[in-house]
Amino acid sequence: MRRLALVVGVMAAAGAARAEPTFYTARVAPILERHCVVCHGAEKQKARLRLDTFEHTLRGAESGVVVRAGDVKGSELYRRITLPRTDEEAMPSDGKPELSADEIKILELWIASGASSTKSLADFPTAPVPKAAAVPVVALTADWRPRAGEIAALEKATGVRLVPRSLVATDGLVLRTASAPSRCDDAALARLAPVSAFIVEAELARTKVTDMGLKTLATWENLRRLDLTCTGVTSAGLAALAPLQRLEGINLTDTAIDDAGVSALKSLPALRRAWLFGTKSADTELVRNEVSK
Numbered sequence: 001m002r003r004l005a006l007v008v009g010v011m012a013a014a015g016a017a018r019a020e021p022t023f024y025t026a027r028v029a030p031i032l033e034r035h036c037v038v039c040h041g042a043e044k045q046k047a048r049l050r051l052d053t054f055e056h057t058l059r060g061a062e063s064g065v066v067v068r069a070g071d072v073k074g075s076e077l078y079r080r081i082t083l084p085r086t087d088e089e090a091m092p093s094d095g096k097p098e099l100s101a102d103e104i105k106i107l108e109l110w111i112a113s114g115a116s117s118t119k120s121l122a123d124f125p126t127a128p129v130p131k132a133a134a135v136p137v138v139a140l141t142a143d144w145r146p147r148a149g150e151i152a153a154l155e156k157a158t159g160v161r162l163v164p165r166s167l168v169a170t171d172g173l174v175l176r177t178a179s180a181p182s183r184c185d186d187a188a189l190a191r192l193a194p195v196s197a198f199i200v201e202a203e204l205a206r207t208k209v210t211d212m213g214l215k216t217l218a219t220w221e222n223l224r225r226l227d228l229t230c231t232g233v234t235s236a237g238l239a240a241l242a243p244l245q246r247l248e249g250i251n252l253t254d255t256a257i258d259d260a261g262v263s264a265l266k267s268l269p270a271l272r273r274a275w276l277f278g279t280k281s282a283d284t285e286l287v288r289n290e291v292s293k
C-alpha cells in the first residue's frame with residue numbers, strides 16, 4: 001500500500017511540472033517575439049519600449065503604459081497594431097509585415113481579459129489557434145513531368161525503366177533494370193544524360209555496368225541510392241564517384257571492391273551506408289551515423 005501511495009505522489013508531481021502553458025507564454029509572447037522584439041527588445045528599445053518579457057510589456061514606454069488591462073480601446077499597443085498600414089504610427093513600422101487578423105484577435109482577447117501572465121489556454125476557448133506551419137516538401141529534383149515525353153523515349157531507346165519514386169513529382173525517378181539487367185550497360189547510362197538530374201536512385205544490380213559507367217554516374221547530381229550488386233566495378237572506378245554530394249547509400253555486394261575502394265567511399269559527404277558483403281574488403285558494411293557537412 002505504501003509503495004502505491006509513493007507512486008501516485010510522484011505522478012502528481014510530474015503532472016504539476018507539465019502544467020498547461022499560460023495563454024501569455026503560448027500565444028501572446030510568440031506574436032510579440034515574431035513582429036516586435038527586433039525593435040522593442042533587449043537590443044533595441046524604440047520609444048524605450050520593450051516587449052520581450054511580460055514585465056516589460058506591462059511597464060510600457062517612455063510615454064506611459066501601452067497595455068491597459070481590461071481596456072482594449074485604451075491600450076496604445078492595440079491602437080498601433082490596428083491603425084491603417086498607411087498611418088505612420090502603425091506597428092510594426094518600416095513596412096514590416098502586418099499582424100494577421102488572428103494575431104490581432106489574440107492580443108485583443110488577452111488585453112480584454114486583464115492582460116494576465118497566469119491565465120491558461122483553457123481560459124480562452126474562443127481564441128484563434130495558430131495554424132501549424134505547413135511542412136515544406138523538400139524537392140529532391142525538379143519536376144520531371146514537363147519532360148515526360150523525352151523520358152519515355154529514352155526508356156524505349158535504352159531498355160531501362162524510369163519510374164516515379166512517389167506521387168510527388170519532385171521526388172524524382174528511380175532507374176530500374178531488374179526485368180532485363182543484361183540490357184543495361186555503360187552506353188545506356190551515357191544516353192540518359194539529358195534526364196539524369198531527375199534520377200535519385202539507380203538499381204543497376206547484375207547489369208553490364210563497369211568503371212566506365214561510374215564516370216557517367218558521377219555526373220548524376222541528385223543520385224541518393226546506387227545499387228551495383230554483382231557488377232564489374234572495381235575500387236579504381238569508385239574514386240570517380242567523388243562528385244556525388246548527395247549519395248546516401250551504395251550497395252557493392254558481390255563485387256571486386258577492396259579496402260582501397262572503401263576508403264574512396266569515405267570521402268562522400270552524405271554517405272551513410274555501404275553494403276560490402278561478398279567483396280574483398282575486410283568490412284561487410286560501412287555505417288556512418290554522423291554525416292560530415
Ligand code: HEC
Nearest residue numbers: 035036039046047061063066076077080089091092093094
Ligand atoms: C522596425 C522597428 C519596429 C518594429 C518591428 C515595431 N516597432 Fe513599435 N515603434 C518603433 C519606433 C521607431 C517607435 C517610436 C516612434 C513611434 O512612436 O511611432 C515605436 C513605437 C511604438 C509604440 C508607442 C510607444 C509609446 O511611446 O507609447 C508602441 C505601442 C509600439 N511601438 C508597439 C509595437 C508593437 C506591438 C510591435 C509589434 C507588433 C512593434 N511596435 C514593432 C519601431 C518598431
